[in-house]
Amino acid sequence: MGCRIGVVFSGRQSPGGHNVIWGLYDVVKAHNSNSKIIGFLGGTDGLFAQKTIEITDEALPSYKNQGGYDMLGRTRDQIRTTEQVKATIGTCQALKLDALVIIGGVTSNTDAAQLAETFAQLKCPTKVVGVPVTLNGDLKNQFVETTVGFDTICKYFLVTFGHHNSTSVLTKVNSQLISNACIDALSAEKYYYFIRMMGRKASHVALECALQSHPNMVILGEEVSVSKLTIFDITKQICDAVQARAEKDKYHGVVLIPEGLVESIPELYALLQEIHGLHNKGVSVENISSHLSPWASALFEFLPPFIRKQLLLHPGSDDSAQLSQIEIEKLLAQLVETEMDKRLSMMTVKRWSRGAATSQIGKPAVHMASVDLKGKAYELLRQNSSSFMMEDIYRNPGPLQFEGSGADTKPISLCVEDQDYMGRIKKLQEYLEKVKSIVKPGCSQDVLKAAVSAMASVTEMLTIMSSLSFSGQATI
Template sequence: MEISSLQKARYEYQPKLPAALDSAISDIRVELGDPTESVADQDQVKSLFPHSYGAPIAVFASGKGKTSQNPLRVGVILSGGQAPGGHNVITGLYDGLKKANSQSNLVGFLGGPSGLMDNDFIVFDDAKIDAFRNTGGFDIIGSGRTKIETDEQFAAALNTAKEQKLDAVVVIGGDDSNTNAALLAEYFKDNGTDIQVIGVPKTIDGDLKNEYIETSFGFDTAVKTYSELIGNIMRDANSAKKYWHFIKLMGRSASHIALEAALQTHPNVAIISEEVAEKKKSLNQIVEEIANVVRHRSDNGENFGIALIPEGLIEFIPEMKTLISELNDLLAHDEKYFATLKSFEDQAEFAVSKLSDHSAKVFSSLPRGIRQQLLLDRDPHGNVQVSLIDTEKLLIEMVGELLAQWKAQGNFSGSFKALAHFFGYEGRCAFPSNFDADYTYSLGYTAFLLIANGLTGYLSSVRNLDKPASEWVAGGIPLTMMMNMEQRHGKMKPVIRKALVELDGAPFKEFSSKRDDWAKNTRYFFPGAIQYYGPAEVCDQPTITLKLERSGK
């Protein structure tokens, strides 16, 4: 494989570690706190995790410890969608293992959790690891979205772990993947094995976080990548002065990416899904709000603008949420019959006949293209694939229609030409920022330390992230601590609770205090490309969201 000059240079970058970890293995000790409990549904979660529930928070500190330096054989899995920095989690884990004992081995399971069940693997060596240091992507071993759910799948995973003589398995993934890691840790214990399971928090969506997981890795790089692109479009819009750009941003369950991108670039409109749900805004209300911004800017001679749209918005609009829920249930219940309907007209007619009167009216009022997208195949969890729904195009069409009505009534005299964009895959495999390169390497190294100290059912944690890396605090939190019970496929199941944008939190308050000004005036901010070399204030800064959350301002 040919490599760029930047990739060659990034191979030489040495990720920074917390001071407590940047020493001899024998000089790192673990401090265990008080017993913990889940964020909700404590009795139910405890009953499902009798072996791992209530474990204490772990923190690594300088000092003589009992970290094992015996040879270990550890397996690692990349699970779910890609996120910048995944390779550095693996290199940090590998380096920790080898520093403690050169005879230790790291086994990479190919293609995600299915690789563990099928015993499809490689054993890492220095050459393989060195070729992927500080690079984007998950191509070192590939990823997958297979979930370990059935008794047969859990048994297959255990058989592979035994056949490989593994001491531990590390699962690098988001909330669903780490819920799976917790279940796997409990299953191993329940079957009398000492094989440990450690999770690592990954998702560019930013919705896997709490007091101890201040951000999930990849969010920093992805949102900075999107913000560079948004800034480029802003410069173009302000140059041509004739287009509105509606930009949909990845993030299904939470609007963290849209919020951070807004803080970084100052768009004229930025919709936050959680606020839409809180205020029970209808689709027509959202359209009218955008149209009013367009009209106001047009009155000032500015027939251009930028609107940021979170990918999952449509599921937060009350009438659309109800419609999608009914469609999900309908398509799950009548899946076989629905598959026999070959034309969209037949599918739509069947759907309308089964929906409630209100949802049928909402469905029928939508543009044909959106109705078709709402009836597409569901994801593995039985949910509508929101990334395939052109919400940005729906808003463009509806805003355009409303402005045309206003123009006919003499209430709008400007022009409205709009272009649609979707930024998602562009950010998932970018070269990790220095922050993400350091953070992920530290997470991988911490995962090794959790294993070497005999812990299982933990999520690798690195905190104090608004400070220089030397001041970061490494440790682990019990996966059960992040859980509650939610309904999935008609059954109550333990899951890690997603972290949505908090409307009383510092990042949203900062955005809310500025958005009226940004709507009326052109205050575009151009963050530029991610920088890897130069002063720390240019190269090593975390996101605005993280700094505001940590400062509490």
């Protein structure tokens, strides 16, 4: 008898969601052709209401390697309240599901983890599986090397393109087209592009695209947070780079900026928190500016009108700012242009920015993974930052490939981490082989005692470290 597996899309859409269903279908059918994959229409709303469709060979082909979640659809999803959990259990029991697969990001996998615990406590036989599918790449640990969709989003994602002081139009931009912007800047020799990347608190997309395309600068939110850089510090950094390039007769360049930078800049984050607090107290948008504290009011009045309007937007359901609506790249472009007017006689600015996107919801217990500022990928970026800034060594990774030699190309950040990890594994194996060659029948008692003592200590230490590492890691 085959198994019955339910699958639901949850949270923000991301590349790879359809392929997860495709892979699940192939594996389940390979084990037992009588098994069934049941999709829930409309995200968790469909899960609660038992709106289903059976996944079949006829339905899959048109969705293979296609982005979006349109095969099943989604809503502003969560499975958190008592009523929602009861409805989920009821659906699993009514449909006799052996497993429920929840496809989504940090918040969705938090819900999946909590739901699995609840099912176990209530002795519900349905197993709950969370699949990390998120474009931000911020759900990673020693068990999950990266998320489904991250590689694709770094190579192919949606942004809004706009000339300075002109109407924006919609286009598709990826690492390849960021490289095209670099070549455009190099060809015209008079433009600077400010490109706003996806990524809220974690800057993985900006880091990977920087490694792929070699822009002149990338501002990572994690760097700004650790160094507590102000908006003026960041402006000065960019202006110093522009001036240094100008001294070498280079009046063009590309700067990558993650959208989450807004919440990484201390004074802007504090201002947002104060504005959100006033929202929660019921103060109208028109009156918020008059209720700000003196320092916040001074900062608010300093900012351009378009940024003020965007900062006043109501926060999302998780109390976070609508980062996709805040044009941080336009603000930096204006501040840089103003400062460079004092330093240089000529400066023309172009900007690229990402269009609107759905905000995350909920307060996750599965913790987001930020860019590791001690990691190998960041170290690689820092090693090359000077040459990226001053030299035009732009790189074009080429178009997205589904088949052929380029189809399995990994993100650079992941390859660097893999090399370091596997290199250490190999080194450990070499040491173990050397121990085997020394400690064998016929070796002296002293060598044997030393080896046993040393291995006992190492084993005990590694056991403790492993248990601490596991207990301190978010469960998925």
